[in-house]
Amino acid sequence: MSIFPDAQYPTINGGSFTNNVNNNFHSHGTQEGQDYDGLKILYKNMVQGAFYNSEQRFPPPNCHPGTRTQVLEILRHWITDVAARTSIYWLYGAAGEGKSAVAQTVSEEFAASHLAATFFFARADPSRNNLTSLFITIAYQLATSSTLGALLKYPIDFAVRENPSIVHAILEEQFRDLIVLPCIWLTTTCRLTTEQWKDLPRLIVIDGLDECIDIASQERLLSIIRQAKTATPPLPFEFLICSRPEPRIRNAFSHQAFHHILDRTDIGKKSFETGKDIANYLGHEFSRIRQEHGQSMTHIAEDWPGTGIIQQLVQRACGQFIYAPTVIKYVRDYDDFPVDRLEIILKITVPDNFDSPYPDLDLLYMQILSVCTQWEHLLDVMPHILKPGDTFRRGYEQTSSRIIEGLFLLPKGKVYALLSRLHSVLLIPENDCDNVTVRHASFIDFLTDQKRSGKYFVNTEENARHERILFYLLKRISNSIINHSKDGITW
DSSP states (O other): OOSOOSOOOOOOSSOOOOOOGGGTOOOOOOOTTOOOHHHHHHHHHSOGGGSTTOGGGOSOOOOOTTSSHHHHHHHHHHHHOTTOSOSEEEEEOSTTSSHHHHHHHHHHHTTTTTEEEEEEOOTTOTTTSSSTTHHHHHHHHHHHOTTTHHHHHHHHHHHHHHOGGGGGSOHHHHHIIIIIHHHHHHHHTSOOOHHHHHTSOOEEEEEOGGGOSOHHHHHHHHHHHHHHHHSSSOOSOEEEEEEOOOHHHHHHHTSGGGTTTEEEEETTOGGGOHHHHHHHHHHHHHHHHHHHTGGGGTTSOTTTTOHHHHHHHHHHHTTOTTHHHHHHHHHTOTTSOHHHHHHHHHTOOOOTTOOOSSHHHHHHHHHHHHTOSOHHHHHHHHHHHHSOOSOSOTTSOTTBHHHHHHHTTOOTTHHHHHHTTOTTTEEOOSSTTSBOEESOHHHHHHHTOHHHHGGGOOOOOHHHHHHHHHHHHHHHHHHHHHHHHHTTOOO
8 A cells, every 4th residue: 555645735724834944944834722632632542651751661771871882873973964875774683782772872862953753662561562553653742842843733633633533544544644744745835845854853763673563564664664765755754773683674674675775783793892881881880889888888899890700791791781781780689788699690600501592691580580489479470561461441550560469369569579579670660550561672582482481481372361360360259259158148
């Protein structure tokens, strides 16, 4: 299906358009008393958690100062070069190499200048592991942008008011009506020139495309973007897309039409000195740990743990940046002595017959999980955290501790106690209504791969999860019947 039909975007009646290049090119295509009901519909259907500055993602992954300098410099040059030949950049690499941190850092750095919109996918979040709300979320950001909003707010709002069901239409139609046609309208009806477009925020960051669970839709999204960027006129936005180099994504990017508009970088290339970045990060964070633990570490050398130990950890990381923050979060535990916890990690050795693509990371995860004393209960809870389903009606956080405790007949506070030793791999909020989330997709990969996780394997298949939920619901019903029978009520 073509996303560029032979259609004219409606003309604004009763509105005005002011072209003032000297004032950063603000426009006003609004009608007096405009309520923007279309934007209200978009707001109800977009995903706030996909924004780079969403509280749901706090604290987001970020590049530690002084790390990823070469990759960031390459992207900065691409973003700021108005004469750049390419308009799509694919940053790829294996799990845990820091792609999301780079995407977050770039988004923050260019938020006030070049950034137009973001979408951060997350496999464990049902609102961010598919394409359903992608274009709705991007369109809402464009319409409410402090700069682009003055240009795109009216046409995007108009498109939704004219066709409120667009939020449920197929992706190609959403993209056409909410993003493409408003831009064409600005170019044709409002005479916005190519040079004027270059002075506006045009960067759209899409991170974690491989975490979109419908693999076919990954190719579909790239096909939509490819068509838009090779059309006449091309969509004026630039795309930074970060993902693992999965086969379907690689295949989509190999399309001939991408050749002249695409740049790509493997974040794991040795020339980027990943080991040096990991060493810098570890050195800085170990210094912070020493300061945070105050009196208990005053007798420890100021350069603890020393360059030799840091280099040993760098070698164990094997280029996976996620290994370093996982080590730091484990060592930083405020209920234990950091020196002892680091010693535990250093004593972990890889057996000769240990078959894993990431042996040291997997053994670190096993060590973290080994201290959990109630693994049977965790095997009930973890699948629901890793892959929430649609068990509950909207309005309830599906992985909040309150919901999980109710679902699995656990006493209040039990989920927090169960997960208390897993802070280095899970984000566990103190508010029992907030979601429990996984810090990094590599931990999900580990738990859901039986060859890697062994006895810690967590089956997240829908049938398995539903069976466990059904078991507890039947147990609840049974207990209720027994209790009512005791009270003299017959059934």
